[in-house]
Amino acid sequence: NICFQTEVSSNELGLNLGSDQKVFDFVVKTANKTYLIETNFYSVGGSKLNEVARSYIEISEKISCINGFEFIWITDGQGWLSSKNKLEQAYKSVRIYNLATLHSFISGLKKCLK
Template sequence: MFLIEVNFYNAGGSKLNSEASRFKTLSKTISKLDNITFVWITDGIGWKTSKPNLREAYDEIENFYTLLDLENGVLEKLFK
């Protein structure tokens, strides 16, 4: 079973910092459960102002993807 969060940010700000932190925590919590995989798909120009937080989340969340990843077929590989 997959729990998938998808979002897109057109603007930066403090919300992105809290979102990155929130999804890191959610990912850690879900990773302790059996048969559930957390997937976070995010993108948007808003992340340009929050690159350090985005990088930290990317390093901690196993299934973290962008729109480019989707175009390159990552979900097909993940769902096999």
Template sequence: MKDFDKLLNTLKDSILTYDYFVDFKKAFKNVDEINYNLNILNHLLGHPNFDEAFRMMYTKNPDVISVIPILLATRDKKFEITENKKVFYDFENLTNPVDYLTFIRKTGLIEIFYDHRIKNLVDYVTGVEVGLDSNSRKNRSGVAMNNIVYGFLKSVPEIEILKETNPTKVFNQWGITLNIRNKVFDFVVKDSSNHIFLIETNYYKASGSKLNETAKSYILLNQEINKSNKAKFMWITDGKGWLSVKNDLKSAYNSIEYLYNISDLENGILKNIFNKK
């Protein structure tokens, strides 16, 4: 029996794991890739004649220019600045060194080179990379939810699991045509009875307008999939963010036959669904 109140009352406060915080391997790898150029720039730290030293460095090692944006904590390489007129800066296709000197001064980046508190740009950029990586934490909740669901799917015997799969890949893998839009699903499962389940997962710790949009879009997606008669839609979601829009979640719960949370998975719901004759 479906029980919406039970689903609502068992939403998780957190699915936090230790790898939520910072991907240090990724941060260090990013720094290692530009380590050489950063060390060349180190020679400009505290230089008494910065402009002349910069031009000389540019002449000998023009590729050094490419690492300037990361000093401002951005991965972008092209910028359009609006002042009295629009000014373009390109850190991939080299232009005049005077342009870059203007950019360094007007962004305030020059303070890094004048202020003797910064001794090494490799260490500085390592801190920048850690900061940029932490900005992706919102996405990590989705990744964590995906991993949790995958763990439960793997515990079910006699099913085949495809990750990040669209209907085209389903046809290539199993020869089954799904008459639905060519959307990428988090998982596609085929059980021993050749039932196909198209699965989406997400986790919402906080409220927001996106939850309302997600619920509505998945109701429509479920209707579309049901028309194909060759697959079923399964939505596995969690997080206390749903409490602020519980009516939207309830509408989806009443419309989507296979809508579950982590607690349902913990109670073995998947083993009751897959492999039924």
């Protein structure tokens, strides 16, 4: 019973992310917070993963300055085995879940909705 929207642009939400206009995979709104969610899965490594992590670190830092919004990144896959350093770096400023830990985020959302 979690209400969400898919493919929502930052402009639709009234967010000013500077020169970045972002379309989020999912948006979940609770009474106190709006969660902006990006999802991906990588079966192989490569430079793309490093670029995505860097980009999401920047987006998360911008969103963390906006009251009532939080950026969430759900990612998984064996591709991250070759890019652990960048993923570890992202953990410092991005709230990250994988398929094994996603239940904790969903449980927290359900508590907010009661």
